[in-house]
Amino acid sequence: MSDFTKSRTGSCQCGAVQVQIQGKPLEMHLCHCVTCQKVSGSIFAALVTIKEEQLTITVKPGLDEESTLKVYKGAPGDSSGSVSRRTFCGICGSQILLRNDHLPSMAMVSLGILEPYPMTEDSTAGKEGREVDDGEGWAMKPTIEYWCVRKRQWVGETGAEVVFKTGPETEEDLAKLKNIFGLA
């Protein structure tokens, strides 16, 4: 996996904002918190964490960058006091990414804006349309789940390695995250 160099592209619903991620993300996580529910309009957010240097973000030629790439600064988080800044398309409203004070050199990109990975057409296992795992790390499963106290009961187990009832609170929680993010 260390020689993973492929990039993956993504865009907002209207196509005004384009992203490119170079190399494999550090992890993918789900967050069931109320903010992520509100922002996504769904019941959880799925985000990939990457280093800033892996990210290229561009606006369609001819469009004004400032009005196309909007940033919403959230209120300080419940227990951690961290502040998040959400970048979204000013035209269609798709959430592009999230940055958090606690992870200064990283960005969390919405998994759903990335172009779909090749899907299998093999329906023999009754799993038509699932992502194909090419061994390069993109057909990944969640590593972390946050805010499971807000998780809908019918959302099944994801097999995430680290599961938080809320956000990370203790030193031990933070140590687990630092380990995953390679900051330990």
Ligand SMILES: [Zn+2]
């Ligand atoms: Zn858009």
Ligand SMILES: [Zn+2]
């Ligand atoms: Zn959240």
